[in-house]
Amino acid sequence: MRLLLKNGHLVDPIGKKDGLYDILIEDDKVVKVQTRISDRVDKLIDASDCLVMPGLIDMHTHVREPGYTEKETFVTAGRAAVKGGFTTICAAPDTKPVIDTSFLVGDIRRQAENESLANVLPVGALSTGLKGKQGADLEGMAREGAVAFSDETHSLVDMYLLRQLFLRCARLGLPVFSWNEDRRLSGKGVMNAGKFSKSMGLAGIPGSAEETVQARYMLLAEECGCQLHLQHMSTRKSVLMLWLAKKQFEAVTGEVCPHHLFLTEECLMEKGAAGKVYPPLRTEEDRLALIDGLRDGIIDVIATDHSPHEAGKWTLEEAPSGFSGLETALPLVYTGLVKQGLLSASQMVEKMSSNPARILKINRGSLNPGDIADITVFDPRPEYDISTEGFASLGKNTPFEGYHVSGRVTTTLVSGRVVYRNN
Numbered sequence: 001m002r003l004l005l006k007n008g009h010l011v012d013p014i015g016k017k018d019g020l021y022d023i024l025i026e027d028d029k030v031v032k033v034q035t036r037i038s039d040r041v042d043k044l045i046d047a048s049d050c051l052v053m054p055g056l057i058d059m060h061t062h063v064r065e066p067g068y069t070e071k072e073t074f075v076t077a078g079r080a081a082v083k084g085g086f087t088t089i090c091a092a093p094d095t096k097p098v099i100d101t102s103f104l105v106g107d108i109r110r111q112a113e114n115e116s117l118a119n120v121l122p123v124g125a126l127s128t129g130l131k132g133k134q135g136a137d138l139e140g141m142a143r144e145g146a147v148a149f150s151d152e153t154h155s156l157v158d159m160y161l162l163r164q165l166f167l168r169c170a171r172l173g174l175p176v177f178s179w180n181e182d183r184r185l186s187g188k189g190v191m192n193a194g195k196f197s198k199s200m201g202l203a204g205i206p207g208s209a210e211e212t213v214q215a216r217y218m219l220l221a222e223e224c225g226c227q228l229h230l231q232h233m234s235t236r237k238s239v240l241m242l243w244l245a246k247k248q249f250e251a252v253t254g255e256v257c258p259h260h261l262f263l264t265e266e267c268l269m270e271k272g273a274a275g276k277v278y279p280p281l282r283t284e285e286d287r288l289a290l291i292d293g294l295r296d297g298i299i300d301v302i303a304t305d306h307s308p309h310e311a312g313k314w315t316l317e318e319a320p321s322g323f324s325g326l327e328t329a330l331p332l333v334y335t336g337l338v339k340q341g342l343l344s345a346s347q348m349v350e351k352m353s354s355n356p357a358r359i360l361k362i363n364r365g366s367l368n369p370g371d372i373a374d375i376t377v378f379d380p381r382p383e384y385d386i387s388t389e390g391f392a393s394l395g396k397n398t399p400f401e402g403y404h405v406s407g408r409v410t411t412t413l414v415s416g417r418v419v420y421r422n423n
């Protein structure tokens with residue numbers, strides 16, 4: 001099968017391309033990238049006026065399966081991913097059961113291969129049951145294909161145990177994805193601690209709940225030579241600390257989520273429970289520092305923290321945390337950063353594809369001849385209001401409902417196969 005992607009604006013920072021190129025694909029691989037290709041092919045896709053990018057990679061997706069199939073499944077997460085331009089997603093381990101054994105890692109990897117349109121990379125639990133009491137079988141999970149280990153929703157308190165786990169991850173050469181929350185500092189908080197939580201009479205979560213854990217993890221990871229990836233950074237001080245840590249230690253990276261880039265704590269005044277997430281939406285000062293961190297290369301990755309939930313009417317206290325994010329991330333980032341001139345298209349691809357591939361050490365994130373043909377084609381022109389009605393994800397929970405954006409994915413290819421098309 002030979003497929004030609006014609007007249008697109010290719011943005012590939014690793015291949016050092018930012019201009020009009022044709023891409024010839026044979027079976028699952030890119031075979032030629034040139035300004036003009038006129039070979040005979042079986043299928044031609046016209047990408048005129050569109051950005052063509054190496055398929056996006058989401059380092060932080062809650063697929064919810066096994067255990068919470070009312071929220072999302074491999075089938076629906078896969079559909080949502082490719083519709084949002086993501087060809088690869090990393091599946092967080094906070095499922096039921098928790099992904100903490102080699103058997104479970106192998107099992108979900110095989111299931112995802114059969115059921116998901118996007119590639120699914122399993123992330124194993126760092127501790128058994130994600131309880132932070134006892135290390136999990138990291139070596140067995142690595143053998144079965146875990147690409148990283150996470151402490152999702154439960155940062156470790158026991159630094160001796162964390163040190164042992166970091167040493168084991170360093171030996172395996174796999175990164176730790178850290179959640180960064182001191183539960184005692186968060187307390188019963190439901191939003192950022194500050195003037196809005198005070199005026200609304202709600203318990204707040206201070207920035208220190210995130211920053212103090214991040215600091216301890218970074219110090220220990222450096223000492224152990226363990227690769228550390230900070231998930232969903234949300235405060236100005238988190239960015240400053242990452243900047244400082246990077247001067248000492250190159251194996252530390254950080255991510256930010258679209259909601260922390262485009263929303264602040266004020267959102268909860270209007271949206272209430274629909275704006276609840278951990279870490280909470282912070283202040284305007286934090287938001288601007290996160291954007292600066294991305295621009296300056298301190299923050300390496302934009303990830304979704306896709307957290308689908310079933311619909312329901314909740315108070316802020318009862319509401320589940322997090323947003324359905326796979327289908328909104330790319331138009332939000334394009335509209336809020338690239339179109340505003342805050343980030344170049346090439347930087348966007350770095351943060352959403354090539355840097356994740358480098359951190360995960362997977363052969364994705366670029367479109368040179370010989371590379372796997374995971375490709376996202378994005379038309380930046382259409383303008384519309386985000387509506388959950390058309391979501392492929394079972395999770396319709398987003399604070400971005402009605403938000404005006406530009407750009408839509410028109411075609412997504414995974415291993416040379418068209419898995420999504422929107423004309």
Ligand SMILES: [Zn+2]
Nearest residue numbers: 060092152305
């Ligand atoms: Zn998460």
